[in-house]
Amino acid sequence: MSEIDTPVLQVQGLTVSYGAGPVVHGISLSLERGAVAGLLGANGAGKSSTLRAIAGLEPCKGKVIFEGEDISHLSTAERFKRGLVYVPEGRAIVADITVAENLTLGSYFIDSATRARRQQMVLDFFPEIANRLKSAAGLLSGGEQQMLAIGRGLMSAPRLILLDEPSLGLAPLLVARVYERLAAIQREQKLSALLVEQSFHVAAKLAVRAWVMRHGEIVGDLDEQALRSREGRQQAIDAYLGSRQEGRAAA
Numbered sequence: 001m002s003e004i005d006t007p008v009l010q011v012q013g014l015t016v017s018y019g020a021g022p023v024v025h026g027i028s029l030s031l032e033r034g035a036v037a038g039l040l041g042a043n044g045a046g047k048s049s050t051l052r053a054i055a056g057l058e059p060c061k062g063k064v065i066f067e068g069e070d071i072s073h074l075s076t077a078e079r080f081k082r083g084l085v086y087v088p089e090g091r092a093i094v095a096d097i098t099v100a101e102n103l104t105l106g107s108y109f110i111d112s113a114t115r116a117r118r119q120q121m122v123l124d125f126f127p128e129i130a131n132r133l134k135s136a137a138g139l140l141s142g143g144e145q146q147m148l149a150i151g152r153g154l155m156s157a158p159r160l161i162l163l164d165e166p167s168l169g170l171a172p173l174l175v176a177r178v179y180e181r182l183a184a185i186q187r188e189q190k191l192s193a194l195l196v197e198q199s200f201h202v203a204a205k206l207a208v209r210a211w212v213m214r215h216g217e218i219v220g221d222l223d224e225q226a227l228r229s230r231e232g233r234q235q236a237i238d239a240y241l242g243s244r245q246e247g248r249a250a251a
Helices: 047-055 076-081 099-105 112-125 127-132 142-154 172-189 200-204 230-241 244-250
Strands: 009-018 021-031 036-040 060-066 084-087 160-164 192-197 209-214 217-222
Touching: 009 047, 021 047, 021 060, 021 209, 021 217, 036 047, 036 200, 047 060, 047 084, 047 160, 047 192, 076 084, 084 142, 099 112, 099 142, 112 127, 112 142, 112 172, 127 142, 142 160, 142 172, 192 200, 200 209, 200 230, 209 230, 217 230
Parallel strands: 036 192, 036 209, 084 160, 160 192
Antiparallel strands: 009 021, 009 060, 209 217
């Protein structure tokens, strides 16, 4: 299999446990290179735990294969250097340093000339923060902070970016704006991305495939056609709730 045909990410039998028992139960998935896929599900379904385990932030069992190589034994920093970048939920910027310094944190291991080029690319995608480089990051609006968090992730030129609920806490207009920029980045950079969302409609703006999680298991697999259709929405609701009858009642 050529590099182009090799999935950018394969997860095999991933299990994540906290305390008394597992919260993710041996799930498997595969993401094609240059594609955007989503992990959907209600709060507590195991989505963020899955993403954090892929990033190396949670101990887990099973395999994480990145660009054809088993990286299960690698630290978070080593995965980051290989191009696997995690953008946490709640933005998680460093509020008391400047916007420019936050961007630098995303590219600390590269030379200054490359860093300058990547920063300009980020600012082209997110002009809202371009005039705020010297401002403390904590003074940005919620939408601007989310753009900064994504921009910081892009500073390292990731080969796969893991986005944990990028719409969390944002008003609908800001969610639309953030996702418009993500779509532009994906088109221009051919970026591979795996995003966690609770909202089916938000994920469907960008993803071409989605897995629905419930109680730590994958209970639904939606292709691009299903993501764009009313029937796909119903399928996702059914998977969220565990039965078609419950899904109809909730809808």
